[in-house]
Amino acid sequence: xxxxxxxxxxxxxxxxxxxxxxxxxxxxxxxxxxxxxxxxxxxxxxxxxxxxxxxxxxxxxxxxxxxxxxxxxxxxxxxxxxxxxxxxxxxxxxxxxxxxxxxxxxxxxxxxxxxxxxxxxxxxxxxxxxxxxxxxxxxxxxxxxxxxxxxxxxxxxxxxxxxxxxxxxxxxxxxxxx
Amino acid sequence: xxxxxxxxxxxxxxxxxxxxxxxxxxxxxxxxxxxxxxxxxxxxxxxxxxxxxxxxxxxxxxxxxxxxxxxxxxxxxxxxxxxxxxxxxxxxxxxxxxxxxxxxxxxxxxxxxxxxxxxxxxxxxxxxxxxxxxxxxxxxxxxxxxxxxxxxxxxxxxxxxxxxxxxxxxxxxxxxxx
DNA sequence: AGATATATAGACTAATTGGTCCATATATCG
DNA sequence: CGATATATGGACCAATTAGTCTATATATCT
Numbered sequence: 517x518x519x520x521x522x523x524x525x526x527x528x529x530x531x532x533x534x535x536x537x538x539x540x541x542x543x544x545x546x547x548x549x550x551x552x553x554x555x556x557x558x559x560x561x562x563x564x565x566x567x568x569x570x571x572x573x574x575x576x577x578x579x580x581x582x583x584x585x586x587x588x589x590x591x592x593x594x595x596x597x598x599x600x601x602x603x604x605x606x607x608x609x610x611x612x613x614x615x616x617x618x619x620x621x622x623x624x625x626x627x628x629x630x631x632x633x634x635x636x637x638x639x640x641x642x643x644x645x646x647x648x649x650x651x652x653x654x655x656x657x658x659x660x661x662x663x664x665x666x667x668x669x670x671x672x673x674x675x676x677x678x679x680x681x682x683x684x685x686x687x688x689x690x691x692x693x694x
Numbered sequence: 695x696x697x698x699x700x701x702x703x704x705x706x707x708x709x710x711x712x713x714x715x716x717x718x719x720x721x722x723x724x725x726x727x728x729x730x731x732x733x734x735x736x737x738x739x740x741x742x743x744x745x746x747x748x749x750x751x752x753x754x755x756x757x758x759x760x761x762x763x764x765x766x767x768x769x770x771x772x773x774x775x776x777x778x779x780x781x782x783x784x785x786x787x788x789x790x791x792x793x794x795x796x797x798x799x800x801x802x803x804x805x806x807x808x809x810x811x812x813x814x815x816x817x818x819x820x821x822x823x824x825x826x827x828x829x830x831x832x833x834x835x836x837x838x839x840x841x842x843x844x845x846x847x848x849x850x851x852x853x854x855x856x857x858x859x860x861x862x863x864x865x866x867x868x869x870x871x872x
Numbered sequence: 873a874g875a876t877a878t879a880t881a882g883a884c885t886a887a888t889t890g891g892t893c894c895a896t897a898t899a900t901c902g
Numbered sequence: 903c904g905a906t907a908t909a910t911g912g913a914c915c916a917a918t919t920a921g922t923c924t925a926t927a928t929a930t931c932t
Contacts, residue, residue, distance in 0.1 A: 524790055526704035530890060540911050551890065601793060607848050608789040611781055612702055614851045625852035656865035659858065660842065667845025670785050673792045674803035680837065687834035691869040708920060718880050720923080729920065
């Protein structure tokens with residue numbers, strides 16, 4: 517997973533994969549079939565980890581506004597400094613392959629939908645708790661947040677400045693919660 | 695430019711470039727040096743076009759809120775349907791190459807800064823005109839908008855739904871302007 | 873028209889790509 | 903210990919990569 521993450525699909529060559537897995541060519545093909553299947557496996561793992569993180573941050577028993585802050589703080593963290601420069605396997609993959617690879621497109625679309633659903637849930641709970649500013653709709657606010665964090669990953673590829681990202685995320689959330 | 699845009703840097707092979715430019719191998723190398731230089735030229739053109747569009751949409755003589763609406767409408771348009779699925783050369787490039795290619799990283803960072811500056815300008819004019827909601831800072835709102843539109847490009851790679859994008863963009867702007 | 877410069881097509885190279893295959897080493901089990 | 907199954911390394915393959923070079927065609931200019 518790490519190799520694809522750091523280099524992207526096309527730029528990752530078999531020798532990179534062999535080094536990373538410490539497998540020989542024969543064993544790797546016996547175990548995973550081909551490069552594409554192995555990539556899909558890596559992508560699935562990446563997505564599963566991301567969803568697991570959200571499930572903790574936005575857990576139902578938690579204060580929803582705290583959850584949203586934790587969610588954004590996580591993205592600020594992952595888009596700062598070296599982490600930020602490394603980028604996001606999912607975003608990179610969506611841009612590089614989603615157009616030509618239906619399997620990849622399905623997974624990316626599914627992930628964005630899942631994130632949106634988790635956010636809608638947290639925002640709805642915030643709304644019933646009276647913590648949402650007037651006129652804020654959970655549905656559209658969730659979509660805004662999805663776009664925001666994914667955009668943060670893009671911009672932070674070249675300008676991974678923690679303080680600015682944190683301030684920006686805070687400013688956005690302040691428009692939503694009271 | 696179109697070829698790199700549709701396929702990405704690594705996935706664009708010399709034959710694709712020859713077909714697109716209708717040049718022969720010799721002529722192409724005589725004219726542009728190598729694949730990388732040609733790519734940089736394409737990227738510069740893409741960026742120049744994007745900045746030119748912003749200069750029109752966010753022109754100083756125009757009503758700033760109208761300008762912001764036009765700016766967002768442009769992104770909604772470019773992330774809908776087939777346009778959306780095609781994605782954005784700049785975002786794709788930033789994710790694919792910015793990590794390893796300093797020239798590309800410089801250009802991407804410069805573009806994001808330019809967009810942010812144009813937005814700060816428009817938002818400042820809106821603020822002096824009393825069109826900004828209470829507590830909205832042009833600086834942070836501009837950064838939010840940059841992340842939002844670039845995130846829209848990512849999400850729309852796999853779900854280029856015009857109506858949803860438009861509604862989301864409207865909802866975001868509604869949090870800023872009165 | 874004829875000399876000269878320029879552009880072209882495509883043969884060619886060296887390196888690299890993803891993928892196959894097999895002889896050998898290493899376990900596992902009786 | 904000896905037979906059998908499994909895993910391993912790496913030679914090998916065909917296709918493709920970016921890039922070079924030259925013989926020929928096409929302009930251009932006098």
